[in-house]
Amino acid sequence: MSEYWQKDGFYWQPLGGNNIDQISGHSYQYTDVIYDVSNHLKQVTSIIVDLGKFDNYQALGVAGASAAVPDIRFLLSSSLISAQAILLTHSHPDHMNGIPHYLKAGYSLPPIYGGKYTKMILDDLYIQFNIAAEIRPDFIEIKEGDILNIGSLEIEVVSASHTCFDSFGFIIKSHSTTVYHTGDMKMDLSTYFRKPTSVKRLKERSAEIDYCVADFYGVHEDGYAVKEVDTFKQLVKLIKHSKKNKIFLPVYPTHPEMYIIAFLAALKLKKNVIFFGNPDFYSYLKRIIDYGINFSDFAKERIKVIYTHNRDEIKSLNNNYVVIGTYNHVSLNFDASSKDSFGIITAKSFFNPLKGQFNAHNIKFVSVDDYPVLQGFGHGFLKDIEELSQILPQTTFIPTHCPVYIIDYFRELANFLNIKLIAPTPNNNEVFLLSKEQSILVEKRISLWLSVLYQSGVASLVEVEQKPTSGEGFLKRTISKRRCMSKFQAYLYQRKKKFS
Numbered sequence: 001m002s003e004y005w006q007k008d009g010f011y012w013q014p015l016g017g018n019n020i021d022q023i024s025g026h027s028y029q030y031t032d033v034i035y036d037v038s039n040h041l042k043q044v045t046s047i048i049v050d051l052g053k054f055d056n057y058q059a060l061g062v063a064g065a066s067a068a069v070p071d072i073r074f075l076l077s078s079s080l081i082s083a084q085a086i087l088l089t090h091s092h093p094d095h096m097n098g099i100p101h102y103l104k105a106g107y108s109l110p111p112i113y114g115g116k117y118t119k120m121i122l123d124d125l126y127i128q129f130n131i132a133a134e135i136r137p138d139f140i141e142i143k144e145g146d147i148l149n150i151g152s153l154e155i156e157v158v159s160a161s162h163t164c165f166d167s168f169g170f171i172i173k174s175h176s177t178t179v180y181h182t183g184d185m186k187m188d189l190s191t192y193f194r195k196p197t198s199v200k201r202l203k204e205r206s207a208e209i210d211y212c213v214a215d216f217y218g219v220h221e222d223g224y225a226v227k228e229v230d231t232f233k234q235l236v237k238l239i240k241h242s243k244k245n246k247i248f249l250p251v252y253p254t255h256p257e258m259y260i261i262a263f264l265a266a267l268k269l270k271k272n273v274i275f276f277g278n279p280d281f282y283s284y285l286k287r288i289i290d291y292g293i294n295f296s297d298f299a300k301e302r303i304k305v306i307y308t309h310n311r312d313e314i315k316s317l318n319n320n321y322v323v324i325g326t327y328n329h330v331s332l333n334f335d336a337s338s339k340d341s342f343g344i345i346t347a348k349s350f351f352n353p354l355k356g357q358f359n360a361h362n363i364k365f366v367s368v369d370d371y372p373v374l375q376g377f378g379h380g381f382l383k384d385i386e387e388l389s390q391i392l393p394q395t396t397f398i399p400t401h402c403p404v405y406i407i408d409y410f411r412e413l414a415n416f417l418n419i420k421l422i423a424p425t426p427n428n429n430e431v432f433l434l435s436k437e438q439s440i441l442v443e444k445r446i447s448l449w450l451s452v453l454y455q456s457g458v459a460s461l462v463e464v465e466q467k468p469t470s471g472e473g474f475l476k477r478t479i480s481k482r483r484c485m486s487k488f489q490a491y492l493y494q495r496k497k498k499f500s
């Protein structure tokens, strides 16, 4: 390992967010190295943003592995660049589930900074992994607007529109440059009971933001990512037009925002609500309620809200309700029939058995295939990044959370749209020196993952080299190389036509 910290500057390294076969395993290193006028090393500050797990660990081919995590070991040993903090953007597994595996492997971690909801989900993980209180790292709860002073870095916490509570971005100011790290987000301002992206603050600090690590991957989709208000409106419309009394509205267990949007649609139409689902659904529902969302309070006297599938309780709702949850059958508890029932399926494939049930009972339903807006979406599309680049016109963008070829193919269109992109496209584990004037690739390193193997409750970490992204496998179903290239060509053609 060469010692890039022998030169003054601000260094950035993706440790899991780029060149991946699946969207997961985020972790980024930011290191501020300061030399004084007589060229003596004055101060070094390193932080890590996110520590996710890599979902597609089977593809790495390590027999017996149960997970894979980014390699941050060099930031945990006692060296000059050892990390002083881990900042968490939000509570999703691909951004923080690396934490329990490192603790299980015997590493101690620096203090963790994250939101209230993030801490609730992290505490659940500690229990699930049986991690003793003594070895849990310190947790510092943060909120929008907080300024964190860590070593030489000044970090402002900004909000991000995403699918879970307390999703943040960070404006990281070093001695030589300022970087806005977005976290998973879209530009949607219509979030319910959560702060939307801090557009006003970004505008205020626009002139000083030199780089934007745009950690969302939807740039190959045109238009804006689905706005929550549009999902809400569509639900209201569908429920209303069905003219049925009993509405079955299944949602993904890990999408709290959908529980809330579905509830608000029911409330708007004065239909009672039954939360009904599997243990996973109820555990996330409990987190939402523990966080402070009190559905019964919102309902006031207007509707009844129940959390069981007790027949008598259901009877008390006078056959006027929306069932929100996870269930793959139309339970006998609801006496559902084609006359009085209607289904709205908000996720792909997960609820296929339920579709079968609807068909068996001749119950009409619509699905996300008919109305894509029903699924919601947490990651910005092309229009989101265009809008962000207009707010930050002088900023160089570093798209992450996507395969490298997406960024490469995006260049021509980005150029047309006046979006400045970093060059060359960063690969996982490469180190970049970021300064006001320029970005320089200072170190090429092979892309490594650590496969996690467990024996008697203790984790061992095995190095595995990541091969370049193939654009096949998982990605073939989402965005293959060829489809990606032709999409960008089509967008460019449409836009050129508009201006000619």
Ligand SMILES: [Zn+2]
Binding pocket: 090, 092, 162, 184, 378
């Ligand atoms: Zn996320």
